[in-house]
Amino acid sequence: MTTFERYLTLWVALCIIAGVALGHFLPGLFHAIGAAEIARVNLPVAVLIWLMIIPMLLKIDFAALGQVGRHWRGIGVTLIVNWAVKPFSMALLAWLFIGWLFRPYLPADQIDSYVAGLILLAAAPCTAMVFVWSNLIRGEPHFTLSQVALNDVIMVVAFAPIVALLLGLSAITVPWDTLVLSVVLYIVVPVIVAQVLRRRLLARGGQAALDGLLKRLGPVSLVALLATLVLLFGFQGGEIIAQPVVILLLAVPILIQVYFNAGLAYLLNRASGEAHCVAGPSALIGASNFFELAVAAAISLFGFKSGAALATVVGVLIEVPVMLSVVWIVNRSKGWYERGQAVRPSAGQERPAP
Numbered sequence: 001m002t003t004f005e006r007y008l009t010l011w012v013a014l015c016i017i018a019g020v021a022l023g024h025f026l027p028g029l030f031h032a033i034g035a036a037e038i039a040r041v042n043l044p045v046a047v048l049i050w051l052m053i054i055p056m057l058l059k060i061d062f063a064a065l066g067q068v069g070r071h072w073r074g075i076g077v078t079l080i081v082n083w084a085v086k087p088f089s090m091a092l093l094a095w096l097f098i099g100w101l102f103r104p105y106l107p108a109d110q111i112d113s114y115v116a117g118l119i120l121l122a123a124a125p126c127t128a129m130v131f132v133w134s135n136l137i138r139g140e141p142h143f144t145l146s147q148v149a150l151n152d153v154i155m156v157v158a159f160a161p162i163v164a165l166l167l168g169l170s171a172i173t174v175p176w177d178t179l180v181l182s183v184v185l186y187i188v189v190p191v192i193v194a195q196v197l198r199r200r201l202l203a204r205g206g207q208a209a210l211d212g213l214l215k216r217l218g219p220v221s222l223v224a225l226l227a228t229l230v231l232l233f234g235f236q237g238g239e240i241i242a243q244p245v246v247i248l249l250l251a252v253p254i255l256i257q258v259y260f261n262a263g264l265a266y267l268l269n270r271a272s273g274e275a276h277c278v279a280g281p282s283a284l285i286g287a288s289n290f291f292e293l294a295v296a297a298a299i300s301l302f303g304f305k306s307g308a309a310l311a312t313v314v315g316v317l318i319e320v321p322v323m324l325s326v327v328w329i330v331n332r333s334k335g336w337y338e339r340g341q342a343v344r345p346s347a348g349q350e351r352p353a354p
Contacts, residue, residue, distance in 0.1 A: 016233050053131040120294045273342035
């Protein structure tokens with residue numbers, strides 16, 4: 001681990017402060033950057049995400065994707081947590097905290113809208129950023145890609161019915177342009193670019209050339225992650241300063257939701273005997289959110305200035321710092337995880353001593 005990586009928590013904190021300050025003092029600049037979007041997908045953020053995830057996708061050998069089936073336990077856990085637990089647990093937490101405990105401290109006319117925004121956030125599993133989190137815990141890249149692709153397919157048919165059920169609506173209009181464009185920009189394009197680049201590198205210089213490029217791109221990914229953090233907080237700098245209490249209260253159920261789902265997926269994988277390199281990505285996929293879709297759906301259903309839109313934006317703001325904390329927990333608990341009686345040691349390794 002480099003000195004830069006060792007102090008990542010410090011850089012994250014400084015970027016959050018810088019983003020809020022810049023967004024407050026230079027709102028025009030961030031409004032201009034925020035306006036550079038198509039179907040509510042911000043293009044500067046998309047470019048930064050490319051810089052983050054293409055190095056991770058370079059590690060993927062498509063010929064090895066067929067081996068992902070051996071991790072069927074991790075696949076099952078991820079699907080259960082994402083689609084059978086996550087949206088419903090968030091609905092319960094939103095009702096408990098926003099609809100009851102925090103009700104006296106929030107605008108009365110926005111309570112239902114806040115709850116709706118939190119449900120929209122939980123019903124959309126993360127797509128692109130999962131590759132970043134998986135890389136930070138040395139997760140199995142083929143498993144991560146397969147799970148992201150599978151979630152995207154399920155999301156096409158399950159997002160609208162789940163949200164309609166939990167919000168009590170007869171139907172919901174899915175922002176298909178945002179969903180399709182996000183998948184294309186965050187998955188299809190980076191995968192194609194990474195695979196073309198990977199094949200050329202291997203053809204010209206072999207594995208050594210690929211390893212050399214990955215080493216050089218490592219710092220680029222982290223810098224892009226920090227730059228994304230500055231942008232996300234800069235976009236909402238005014239709101240954070242104007243409504244700090246509301247944002248803090250909305251963050252509470254989201255935080256509980258993240259740690260609950262990550263912990264549940266992690267423990268279920270351990271109980272089922274999955275390897276740590278699969279359990280980590282499974283936990284992270286179960287905890288993070290597809291915030292572009294959630295924000296777009298909230299704006300379409302309730303309006304740009306609604307409580308639902310603000311609630312989904314809070315999810316955007318805490319995504320990076322909170323997921324980094326989950327990454328830290330997963331990394332620090334690896335020894336404990338692999339001492340589980342059901343966990344089979346990786347090839348060439350012996351089970352750690354109790």
